[in-house]
Amino acid sequence: MSKHLPVLLIILFSSFLVFSGCQESVQLTTQPSGAISQMQAIPFEFSVDLAPKDQLNKWTESSFVRFTPPLSGKFIWETPRLLKFTPDMPLEPARHYSAVIQKAVLFGKKKRTDFDTLKFNTQLIEVEGVSATWSEYSSYGMKAPIELTLVFNQEIVVRELKNYLKVYCNGEEVTDLNIYGYGTDKEVRIYLEGKDNAGETQQFQLQLKAGLPSQYEYATLEKPAELTTLLHPVAEVKIQTINVEIRDGHQLLVMETNQKISPKILRSYLKVSPETPIQIENYGNKMHIKGAFKPGSLVNVSIRKGLHGLNGGELKEDFSYNLTLPDLEPFLRFTDQKGYYLMRNGFENLNVKCVNIKSFEVRLYEIYENNLSHFISENSDQFIRTDYSYDYGVDIDNYGRLMFLDSIHLPNVEKNTLQNRTINLQKQLRSKYKGLYAIELRHNSDRWERISKVVSLSDIGLISKQSPDEIIVYANALSSARPLAGARVQLRSVTNQVLATATTNGQGIARFQHLKEKLQSGPDGWVPSLITAHYGDDFNYISFRHSEVYNGRWENDGKEKKQIDAFLYPDRDLFRPGDTAHFAAILRNWDLSTPPDLPVRFQILGPSGDLVLDLKKTTNSQGSFEVQVPLSSGATTGRYRAQVLSTSKELLNSISFNIETFVPDKIKVSLGSDSKDAGPGDTLLFPLAASYYFGADCSSHSYEYRIRFQNQSFYSLNYPRFNFQ
Template sequence: ETEYQLRVGPSAASASGEAALGQEYIATFNTSPFPAIARVRPEPDSVPDQWTRGVVIGFVSPMDWDTVEDRIIIDPDPGVARYYVNSYNNQISLDFPYELDTEYTVTVPGDAADPYGNTLGADFSWRFQSPGRPPIASFNLAPQISQLSTSAANAVDIIHVNSGDMEVRLYDMGLPLNLINRPYDLQDYQPAAEPLRRWQISPDTGRNELGIYTLPLADGGTLPSGVYLLALNAANVDENARYWQNQRNLLVIGDTNVTVKEMFGSVHVWVTDIASGRPVEGRELTLFDAQGVEAGTAVSDANGFATFAYQQINDYLEGVTVISGAPGQAGFGVGNSQWNQNIGGWTFGLPSTTSDEADLFAYIYTDRPIYRPGDTIYYKGIVRETDYGRYTIPAPRPLELKLFYHNFAGGQSVDVIIPVEMDADGTFSGEYTLPDDAPTGGYDLFIQDEGVDGRVGVTVAEYRRPEFQVTLTPEKEEALRGEAVNVLLEATYFFGGSAANLPVDWTIMEEPYSFFVPGLYYSFGDNAQFDYRNVGP
């Protein structure tokens, strides 16, 4: 591949000799090498990474892709392989999922040609070995923190695939309040003490086979009540896998389940017996804040309930821990207010926050959502004391309502204070007339008093009120591809008459459609194999 430069001097004359070029002409061009393979991926005789797919072939020069696409042979045949051409890099990619532990041979035909008809001259082949399943060694426990009862034999299952020899270590942690409050620190925690026990495990499963090994922690019995650390290592599993595999787990062994609810000004606790599920009376409970400082004691009542008076240091719920009894004794249990994995409000589509709620909540609404400059906004608000959803009527009091619009473009803004008086029913209402020169945009109407939460948005626009309504009704909701569908258009004036003899412009748009099938790992998009493992029909 060589770069050439052509120069024509300024004295170059015309055929008649009466005129000259007058200035130097320079042209640059390159020659292309004959077709050849510059690079391939995976590399020959290699084992690609676990998440690699397909093959990539790079050529030294531009190619006639019609002589390449759908002509590359892959053995064993992967079935459907999608071709992707990158002309800028003279590169072609074939996407397909690998079979496990399979030797692939890829062959590019020798008659693959460049745009000038030059060919490779001979078939080009290379081999690579696909990887097996990624090595896994993981406790079959809840992430980070788990609980086992002293009423049943203590054992844990270990899920393993291609793990090699495994080692499990058990540590007595005492009361590790730092890890109970911040279990995400477990992944980098290094115990200072020697483990209570070690187990060396050599799995007997074959390559790529899933195995489950049950490890008794107390030789068929139970460990003394307390908090323990289980740590797992495996010969073939990378050390960093502990960040996504469950290889470090804080294990609470006890007979008491402790449920903790932290609120502003108090902490509520419910204790039950793990074996029977019944509330337990007389459990001695100790409250610790997020820094591990003792913050109070209480005793559960006949219903298993106890309440601590507790004032947070910060203006948010930082998390608290409650200990029942003491390690090594009956009645031991541990609970933390932030142990809510898969049962928190967001799991059920409910918004939740660790910040304190406002003292008052106001539901504000207007007579319509859009106005013109000069229009009158009629508004009403219903105010209630929040009190964690009880919504009682507050005493009458004055409030300040603010209408606000900020013009980010630097033009006219609006900042108006509207005094309102809340009546005995906890409501207020009124009106505000917009100036004739009010800027258009999105306005906020809200109560600016401290401790009151309530707002509504309105739009000010130079809009034209619609005169008629148009509806489109297809004769059927579903149709096969290529099938004609009639659509009924109806136009009516809002005052009741039909809108006849009006010109009609119409546009039809399409978008991909997918439907939901109950169950796991279904996808109907073209890129399904990028996201899901092919597990068969």
């Protein structure tokens, strides 16, 4: 048998090669590579059919591809060969990713694969451009600062820029660079001294070394960059760029020039077609032109020659430029981003507005009460917000349960048109649920486009007032405003510990008292975070963090607690020497009861602080007393102080008043002019008339006059380069 063994092995090995060669090879024909968008579906297209028909057009969380760093999202087979991954949130900026295809894409088919590890990245830190302009103070024949604006696609660390940047002007290195800014920023301004404002065009070359840090710890400028820009003489106005930018869902035209231009002057030279009412705002050398521009349309911007800049330059030739306005980016928003309370058994509607979205997914989560403090303290910034920026997601399943999932379709959506849709929670909750909910709206296909909101559904309205040692809670029904008696109110900490429990009285008021001692003796986590209230089967809460009213603008320290409180007041606060001043005081115990026959001292201090008057007084049955003080005709003028003290010399209250010598006006004087305009050599007449307020004309009186001429700057639209004085 040993003689036939090699032959048998050769036959078996040959058979294996034959059968292996019969397996169909699977290749990738489309794959992510290089730089991709932060917000896009990631395609994987194979050379052969893989997905069964029953798996097409279904969203799944099956692990067909493993990403590093990990990405959350869903897969969908659009065709038997085309697999797409849609991330749940935008990819991180300036981040490198890798992807490995898993065997699950074969669905058990016997096919041969040899997939390499795929590498791709979002847009890395790059320099988008540089522009050079004359500063606002440049003028003919003067050396003046030049402003270079360096624009990046992500925020960079401004203070580090000087270590990575070199600037050359006409081939000569510029060393006196002043970099303006701090922290991180996308646009960095660099100032340097100009050479010859009225000379030839200057060329600036900027060299950036790799390694410049960005706002992200993991990302730096990976490749060195070299940029060039021109600065035209200050005697010329040059339109450097015109672009379209989108701000808050609206399109505007941004025009950049080599020197600043007055919006009023630009309006008389500018024409935008098709015609539409426009607003012009200037931001340095950039002009923002706002109008009712229609997305997707062609806009022509024309500027007549002769336009003057604030540095004295002039546009030498007519300028015309055509722009095609892009379509609006899809967006999905809650109409009301701030409010998060809905009245139970009301309409329970939420309004949503969207643009260029045909359908979106609605997810409604209930947040459990025992997770309320953790959810609010750790994640509420992702939900309770007033801006429209993308968030990077919160795993709400860790705090509650998914109660409702549905897709809303918007048929016959007109492109670039704002759509409004009402989401009714009553249908979903059927009025039997109450409490806190998180609502998430997500674009069905572009799943990174999403917005979230917290909603509290309840008929309990809560108001709280806090002092260092006490918290007062008012509970009223939102539907009728009546006080809610018997509501159970709890004070919870940031760690969800119940710090105190109280029940509202007949006026709907609950008090948490003696808190200072309790909180100081408790653990570090005993910091009040929110108040919860239960009334029957209803529930609501109020968060200190998001409901606090800032009161730093007002004096809210309150009075110092004393045994006796006094209110002191005069008949007026201004007297003349020889007048009689009247003062009265009302005294009460701290519990507002009346202290009869209470001995006190009444004093008046003069302008220099000396004691002018010291009287002993006793309160009457109403807890008050009065004092009449005849003032001497020779009394010193100035500011006086009256005060009430206890017999133990404790100051109860004090007020100030003035003693002044004054004479009312008796004569009325009118002064005019015979002409509003005058030239050199002209004579100006100023007619003067005087009369007594109650009597005849004031004649045969001496008078004194002074005339002062003050220069007034004059600016002419016909001569914008000049300032007349």
